[in-house]
Amino acid sequence: MKLTEAKQQFISSWGAFGTNWGINRTMAQIHALLLISPDPLTQDDMMEELNISRGNVNMNIRDLLTWGLAERVILPGERKEYFSAEKDIWKVVKLIVKERKKRELEPMLQLLDKLEEVEGDKRDKSIKSFVDTVSSIKKLGKQADKTLDTMVKAEESWFVGGLMKLFK
Amino acid sequence: MKLTEAKQQFISSWGAFGTNWGINRTMAQIHALLLISPDPLTQDDMMEELNISRGNVNMNIRDLLTWGLAERVILPGERKEYFSAEKDIWKVVKLIVKERKKRELEPMLQLLDKLEEVEGDKRDKSIKSFVDTVSSIKKLGKQADKTLDTMVKAEESWFVGGLMKLFK
DNA sequence: TTTTATTTTCAGTAAGTTTTGAAAATTCAA
DNA sequence: TTGAATTTTCAAAACTTACTGAAAATAAAA
Numbered sequence: 001m002k003l004t005e006a007k008q009q010f011i012s013s014w015g016a017f018g019t020n021w022g023i024n025r026t027m028a029q030i031h032a033l034l035l036i037s038p039d040p041l042t043q044d045d046m047m048e049e050l051n052i053s054r055g056n057v058n059m060n061i062r063d064l065l066t067w068g069l070a071e072r073v074i075l076p077g078e079r080k081e082y083f084s085a086e087k088d089i090w091k092v093v094k095l096i097v098k099e100r101k102k103r104e105l106e107p108m109l110q111l112l113d114k115l116e117e118v119e120g121d122k123r124d125k126s127i128k129s130f131v132d133t134v135s136s137i138k139k140l141g142k143q144a145d146k147t148l149d150t151m152v153k154a155e156e157s158w159f160v161g162g163l164m165k166l167f168k
Numbered sequence: 169m170k171l172t173e174a175k176q177q178f179i180s181s182w183g184a185f186g187t188n189w190g191i192n193r194t195m196a197q198i199h200a201l202l203l204i205s206p207d208p209l210t211q212d213d214m215m216e217e218l219n220i221s222r223g224n225v226n227m228n229i230r231d232l233l234t235w236g237l238a239e240r241v242i243l244p245g246e247r248k249e250y251f252s253a254e255k256d257i258w259k260v261v262k263l264i265v266k267e268r269k270k271r272e273l274e275p276m277l278q279l280l281d282k283l284e285e286v287e288g289d290k291r292d293k294s295i296k297s298f299v300d301t302v303s304s305i306k307k308l309g310k311q312a313d314k315t316l317d318t319m320v321k322a323e324e325s326w327f328v329g330g331l332m333k334l335f336k
Numbered sequence: 337t338t339t340t341a342t343t344t345t346c347a348g349t350a351a352g353t354t355t356t357g358a359a360a361a362t363t364c365a366a
Numbered sequence: 367t368t369g370a371a372t373t374t375t376c377a378a379a380a381c382t383t384a385c386t387g388a389a390a391a392t393a394a395a396a
Contacts, residue, residue: 006286038297129206
């Protein structure tokens with residue numbers, strides 16, 4: 001397969017992958033493009049490579065910046081802004097985990113704390129069923145939270161090299 | 169907080185949570201409703217509780233069945249079909265991981281295998297950058313695949329009780 | 337059978353999300 | 367300053383996905 005085709009396939013499937021995970025397609029595609037690009041790119045480069053409008057590039061690149069997945073690069077003597085992506089995939093994963101944990105898992109756990117204290121007789125079966133479900137989700141969620149904290153602090157080698165041996 | 173209100177909040181935030189993860193809101197809401205319900209429910213019950221149409225309930229309940237997250241329950245002497253959800257949250261997580269791994273991670277890894285073999289001189293910097301990125305994603309992906317396999321086979325206690333002590 | 341209850345399907349519509357493109361704002365150089 | 371290059375914004379349009387509701391199919395009862 002030729003590089004041009006391979007790039008296109010990578011970008012398009014990274015985009016499709018993203019949509020399954022609640023990430024908008026263009027954001028994922030821009031990210032993919034920056035990941036495989038040896039040098040930083042301008043917004044015009046991205047418009048051209050991905051055939052999308054200026055506004056679209058601009059909005060999505062700024063989302064990538066807030067996630068920490070891309071950064072602005074100023075090239076001396078150049079007027080335009082350039083952008084590049086974090087290339088260390090383990091760092092990328094950690095950034096995403098950190099952000100989603102903060103945005104989704106933590107608020108969910110807070111809510112579950114409140115819901116667990118629903119008023120009423122715990123022997124009533126609808127109350128019992130509700131509280132049991134909420135508690136068990138909370139328990140697992142809290143554990144997931146801790147595990148992800150550890151992961152976010154860890155080196156890639158922890159994951160790739162060390163972890164699995166112990167659990168075979 | 170009253171049970172009725174607590175239920176509504178749970179259902180609505182479970183639905184919102186789902187949409188962030190590529191799961192349609194109604195499917196997540198039906199799932200939430202079944203999770204907290206002490207007894208199996210009919211499609212009419214769900215229509216009423218969630219204020220949605222018959223067709224919508226029917227399509228989404230059937231998706232839940234194919235994911236293994238809900239099951240049909242036949243009550244003797246009753247004409248209507250009833251549905252209930254798997255209440256063991258650890259099992260729920262494992263079912264979801266299993267399905268998404270199959271649908272998303274595995275095809276992605278297959279694609280990366282192909283893309284890694286792009287033709288051309290590996291010293292060319294655009295080729296090198298592409299291959300390096302693809303390889304490092306593949307490496308991490310393969311490891312994630314194995315880790316998830318182990319997780320899918322594991323008991324909840326492995327996760328909640330045993331795992332973390334070792335990595336503190 | 338025929339009738340009645342229940343479930344399933346799916347075309348059309350509605351709702352939600354993403355994208356465009358042109359205008360406004362900003363930045364830099366002359 | 368002024369003007370050109372560049373970035374940002376956002377209302378409207380395009381696209382995508384989800385939902386409705388009525389009709390068709392199926393299953394159970396009479």
